[in-house]
Amino acid sequence: MARSETQVGIVGAGPAGLMLSHLLHLNGISSIILEARSRAYCEERVRAGVLEHTSVEMLRQAGVAGRLDREGLRHEGIELGLRGQRHRIPFVELTGKFVTVYGQQEVVKDLIARRLADGGDLRFECGTVSLRGIESAKPTIRIEKDGNIDEIRCDYIAGCDGFHGISRSSFPDGALTVYERNYPFAWLGILAEAPTSREELLYMHHERGFSLYSMRSPRITRLYLQCRPDENINEWSDDRIWSELHTRLGCADGWHPTEGPVLQKGVTGMRSFVVEPLQHGRLFLAGDAAHIVPPTGAKGMNLAFADVYYLAEALRALYAENDPEKLRRYSETCLRRIWKAQRFSWWMTSLLHRFEEDSPFDRRRQLAELEYVMSSRAAATSLAENYVGLPLEVSAPIERGAVDHPANY
Numbered sequence: 001m002a003r004s005e006t007q008v009g010i011v012g013a014g015p016a017g018l019m020l021s022h023l024l025h026l027n028g029i030s031s032i033i034l035e036a037r038s039r040a041y042c043e044e045r046v047r048a049g050v051l052e053h054t055s056v057e058m059l060r061q062a063g064v065a066g067r068l069d070r071e072g073l074r075h076e077g078i079e080l081g082l083r084g085q086r087h088r089i090p091f092v093e094l095t096g097k098f099v100t101v102y103g104q105q106e107v108v109k110d111l112i113a114r115r116l117a118d119g120g121d122l123r124f125e126c127g128t129v130s131l132r133g134i135e136s137a138k139p140t141i142r143i144e145k146d147g148n149i150d151e152i153r154c155d156y157i158a159g160c161d162g163f164h165g166i167s168r169s170s171f172p173d174g175a176l177t178v179y180e181r182n183y184p185f186a187w188l189g190i191l192a193e194a195p196t197s198r199e200e201l202l203y204m205h206h207e208r209g210f211s212l213y214s215m216r217s218p219r220i221t222r223l224y225l226q227c228r229p230d231e232n233i234n235e236w237s238d239d240r241i242w243s244e245l246h247t248r249l250g251c252a253d254g255w256h257p258t259e260g261p262v263l264q265k266g267v268t269g270m271r272s273f274v275v276e277p278l279q280h281g282r283l284f285l286a287g288d289a290a291h292i293v294p295p296t297g298a299k300g301m302n303l304a305f306a307d308v309y310y311l312a313e314a315l316r317a318l319y320a321e322n323d324p325e326k327l328r329r330y331s332e333t334c335l336r337r338i339w340k341a342q343r344f345s346w347w348m349t350s351l352l353h354r355f356e357e358d359s360p361f362d363r364r365r366q367l368a369e370l371e372y373v374m375s376s377r378a379a380a381t382s383l384a385e386n387y388v389g390l391p392l393e394v395s396a397p398i399e400r401g402a403v404d405h406p407a408n409y
């Protein structure tokens, strides 16, 4: 059996685990990341793509925004669509802030490159992970691979292993309360090699169901259609998908999405999910391991970054100042932001999707609400403020001196 030690053992090399490891490194705290999948798999996994103003600032302060600043697309607003008419929500005018479109897989590539350049210990395809002694002073991560067992003794363990990881289920029975809502629809998403023909994201309400026009780069578009939760993707030829996208997204002024080869397609379920608390003993959950939002509000990756920002800062205060208070409050600090993001994601989802079970009253009320957001500066400001990202609760800034590493990019 091989044994090693680190201050923080991190399970999962998604945005949460990688960013946490980097922030800890900037503060002189050691960590080891254990990731079930290969590096290539993590770097190619296409998921989220909208970074809040807050997340971009965090990445900049942490010195990992070099490529993001060069290649990310600055979006100063979004468009909402109804009955073929578009209405712009101008973020900069309403809030002074904007969002940046930059694929999650690109953020992951940048963070992996930076961790490796800084000598980080990242163990891809690590094997089967289990957690031991989370209530003890020295919890252990046990890894089994090819008949070999490794043990890592840690001061703390961060469960950053997403919704299907093992960290959440390592909490003792009864320690967690689950809050959950499942939606009666899913998103059928495609990634297409098609030049972008709109500057900003277009969220379209349509009687056949919601659709979203978005992009990952000037040449790659990402489009979504509301569909059944059990939709069989094999029944959706590329022609059928494009035809439905034209029907739902087509605008009265003649605009339609530009077609191109479909590179990827898949169906993603829609769910709101939170567990409380985010800590038990020396195990801390962060990101999708603790909460899921429907993607309508573009909050998933951003919430993951906020969690690890608080966790890194709490661990810094503990190690550098012997102050355990922030760590003790980690769960409640995160949950205040998580619930605001849950509310916003639920609200955007309710506003824009078609709910088959809605009564005629519900339907008229939904349309009235959408028209209100499209016509009231106050309502649009509320949407914009949440979309660009609510401010992080103030704590000590991330340690500077973290200039971009030219070798990484």
Ligand SMILES: Cc1cc2nc3c(=O)[nH]c(=O)nc-3n(C[C@H](O)[C@H](O)[C@H](O)COP(=O)(O)OP(=O)(O)OC[C@H]3O[C@@H](n4cnc5c(N)ncnc54)[C@H](O)[C@@H]3O)c2cc1C
Residues within 6 Å of the ligand: 011, 012, 013, 014, 015, 016, 017, 034, 035, 036, 037, 042, 046, 047, 048, 049, 050, 104, 129, 160, 161, 162, 163, 164, 165, 166, 268, 286, 287, 288, 289, 295, 297, 298, 299, 300, 301, 304
């Ligand atoms: C299919 C899908 C599509 C999405 N699309 C969008 C979108 O379009 N827009 C949007 O805003 N958000 C989207 N999201 C949400 C967003 O991608 C997540 O919120 C974000 O990835 C959260 O980051 P994370 O690091 O917490 O978790 P993850 O990115 O899930 O990372 C967790 C990591 O842990 C690893 N892991 C899991 N179990 C173990 C284990 N037992 N041992 C070791 N490693 C393990 C995983 O392989 C993974 O690399 C999507 C999510 C999914 C799942």
